Amino acid sequence: MAESPKDNENPLDIDGSNFNSEMYLECLLKCATLRQVMDKEAEVVTQSQFLQSEMQTLVYENYNKFISATETVRKMRSDFQIMQEEMNKLSENINNITLFSSNISDNLKESGNNVNRLCSTRQLLDKLQFVFLLPTQLNKAIQENRYVDAVQDYTHAQRVLQKYGNQPSFQSIQTECSEIICDLKKTLRERLLTPDTSASELAESVGLLRQLQETDSSLQDIFLTCAENRLDTHLKSLNNIVDSADILEWVEKCNNTLLADLGIVISCYHDLFDDKEMVNLPEFADKVMTQVFHLFEDVVKRPENIGTEILIRGLDKFFRKLQAMSEIISSESVSNKALDVVIQCIKHKATLQYETIQLQFKENLMRVRQSLASKGTESADLKDILNSLQIHLMQKVQASLLDLMAFLQNKLSFGLKSWCGKAVADACWTVISETLINLSEMVKKMSSLQTSNNIPFELLLILAKLCLEMQESGVTTLHSHLLKLLEESAPGLSIEKKDTNSVMVHLSTAAQTALDSEVVFIGQTAAQMLRVSVLARDWLRAPEPRGPRAVCRRVVETLASADSAASQLFPTSIKPSSDSSRRTIWSRAPSSFSPINRIFSERIEVFSPAGADRAALSNGALKVALKALVECVRLRTFSRHGLQQLQVDVHFLQQRLSCMGNDERLLNSLLEDALASAQIRCVDPQLMEASIVDIICERG
Numbered sequence: 001m002a003e004s005p006k007d008n009e010n011p012l013d014i015d016g017s018n019f020n021s022e023m024y025l026e027c028l029l030k031c032a033t034l035r036q037v038m039d040k041e042a043e044v045v046t047q048s049q050f051l052q053s054e055m056q057t058l059v060y061e062n063y064n065k066f067i068s069a070t071e072t073v074r075k076m077r078s079d080f081q082i083m084q085e086e087m088n089k090l091s092e093n094i095n096n097i098t099l100f101s102s103n104i105s106d107n108l109k110e111s112g113n114n115v116n117r118l119c120s121t122r123q124l125l126d127k128l129q130f131v132f133l134l135p136t137q138l139n140k141a142i143q144e145n146r147y148v149d150a151v152q153d154y155t156h157a158q159r160v161l162q163k164y165g166n167q168p169s170f171q172s173i174q175t176e177c178s179e180i181i182c183d184l185k186k187t188l189r190e191r192l193l194t195p196d197t198s199a200s201e202l203a204e205s206v207g208l209l210r211q212l213q214e215t216d217s218s219l220q221d222i223f224l225t226c227a228e229n230r231l232d233t234h235l236k237s238l239n240n241i242v243d244s245a246d247i248l249e250w251v252e253k254c255n256n257t258l259l260a261d262l263g264i265v266i267s268c269y270h271d272l273f274d275d276k277e278m279v280n281l282p283e284f285a286d287k288v289m290t291q292v293f294h295l296f297e298d299v300v301k302r303p304e305n306i307g308t309e310i311l312i313r314g315l316d317k318f319f320r321k322l323q324a325m326s327e328i329i330s331s332e333s334v335s336n337k338a339l340d341v342v343i344q345c346i347k348h349k350a351t352l353q354y355e356t357i358q359l360q361f362k363e364n365l366m367r368v369r370q371s372l373a374s375k376g377t378e379s380a381d382l383k384d385i386l387n388s389l390q391i392h393l394m395q396k397v398q399a400s401l402l403d404l405m406a407f408l409q410n411k412l413s414f415g416l417k418s419w420c421g422k423a424v425a426d427a428c429w430t431v432i433s434e435t436l437i438n439l440s441e442m443v444k445k446m447s448s449l450q451t452s453n454n455i456p457f458e459l460l461l462i463l464a465k466l467c468l469e470m471q472e473s474g475v476t477t478l479h480s481h482l483l484k485l486l487e488e489s490a491p492g493l494s495i496e497k498k499d500t501n502s503v504m505v506h507l508s509t510a511a512q513t514a515l516d517s518e519v520v521f522i523g524q525t526a527a528q529m530l531r532v533s534v535l536a537r538d539w540l541r542a543p544e545p546r547g548p549r550a551v552c553r554r555v556v557e558t559l560a561s562a563d564s565a566a567s568q569l570f571p572t573s574i575k576p577s578s579d580s581s582r583r584t585i586w587s588r589a590p591s592s593f594s595p596i597n598r599i600f601s602e603r604i605e606v607f608s609p610a611g612a613d614r615a616a617l618s619n620g621a622l623k624v625a626l627k628a629l630v631e632c633v634r635l636r637t638f639s640r641h642g643l644q645q646l647q648v649d650v651h652f653l654q655q656r657l658s659c660m661g662n663d664e665r666l667l668n669s670l671l672e673d674a675l676a677s678a679q680i681r682c683v684d685p686q687l688m689e690a691s692i693v694d695i696i697c698e699r700g
Helices: 021-031 034-132 134-143 147-164 168-193 199-211 216-240 247-272 280-300 308-329 332-375 382-408 418-448 457-489 501-535 550-569 595-599 614-633 640-658 664-680 690-699
Strands: none
Touching: 021 034, 134 147, 134 168, 147 168, 147 199, 168 199, 216 247, 216 280, 247 280, 247 308, 280 308, 280 332, 308 332, 308 382, 332 382, 332 418, 332 457, 382 418, 382 457, 382 550, 418 457, 418 501, 457 501, 457 550, 501 550, 501 614, 550 614, 550 640, 614 640, 614 664, 640 664, 640 690
């Protein structure tokens, strides 16, 4: 068997139940020093004294409690005796009271019945007195405008009049009361038709008429007509301050007057009429709200309210009120119109944004045009002007996009709605697309009016390059920036990507139009010089050539100026020709100039679309100018010296124009055609030696 816990207790534990004093003393004497033994003795003595003191205290406390309990029991015994005597007396008194009450009830039973009959008679007399005094009371209440009291008195007496109205004594009273009530109905209707009547007074009047057995259909029409007259007063007041108050003031007044009264009217309508089909109320509310929306649109369009912050604050207050109104009216049209108001404000803000950008861009173009007209191509840095225009346009568009993101603030009642995010995304893309499309249309218009408005051809080159830059990188950059702003302003909002191809097509078309216009302008300018110089000269009496004519230098200067401008903006894609191809056009045999050879030569498209590089632009202008020279030469007749003068001019043009990076095959082909045409039209077709022509051109 296992040992019990008592057997396991330590006999040396002074606090244990198995403590062995002899063993403890023997162990202490063996293990401790004299000093430790003396300290232990003092400790044991102290603890013994403390325990003895504690024991005495407990004995005294228990004795005192015992004495108190004994006294309490003795006192309770005496109190119970007194209470028993009082309860016996109370029981006797209750029995006596019951007996006396029974005697009194028996004695007063007949008198109580008499009192009840008298009370019933008194009540009947009071009712009869009320009925007889009813006409007087009704007239007095109506005179004091206490219409509610008058209707309550009449409805209270109506049952009595209907029951006893056939008796002669009540017929006159009933007739007089009916006349008074008819007048009261007329007064209440006039009160309804008064524009100054408040919404609460309207509700009170309708409620009284319903108590007077008026039909709901007629009361509904009267109530809504009167409410419409009152709301028209508010509409006129709001219309009068459209041109003077800002959007916050207008919205505050609209919310506190018209919309507040409209809410009261609708609430009263629901309380007064049981119109479950809601036939009249939605039409009435839609009519009023349509006028409110028109006024709000006029307020938004005022120049003082174009600021984004004031517009958003006013729109937020207006939208919150409209949301509350839509819940009261229970009309989907009002709720949808409230959303449409926010969307229209966003679109209006976007329209103002891109119109402002367009206006500022036109002002910048005007300054650039004036600068080009004053400085000229040589001193103007076209690349710097292009960068300035592009950076300004991009910054303005990005600033407009950031401004529109204010409609997506968390604190706004419509800020994080999906439909609002979609509207902001569409508006931002409208700013981007309309700005770039307007830029394209502006470039096309300037290109078509370039000659009549004296627009510098350098400006056309800048605008064409700007359109190409925006097509290649600008549209994509702005679209990516828009998606980034939407992700930051409305995280998790699903927005579909926009189609950038149409905008790029507009920009590409505008750039091509500007380039074509620039090429035609430069080519026609040079062609006009050549045309006048050829047609105005008598080539049959031409003297012996001494050098190239001055018009050739002016043509070269014109084409060189255009080439210099193009070189600043557009790269060169055609490699320079080899020295083997550089030869004078008269080094060929005369038979090469025959008409048959020209028939089989490569056809030259004079007015083909210009390419977006320096060589294509130079070649395009060159084709227009030299083709005009060829056609004019074919209209003239030349002498030998006239032919030789044209030979010198052609050689000079070949030398100067080939240095500009033009296509030498094209250049030589056109110059050959001009010289061949002159040779055919010459009476004595004798060309000079090439060395002599070189000497004349160098000397000239």
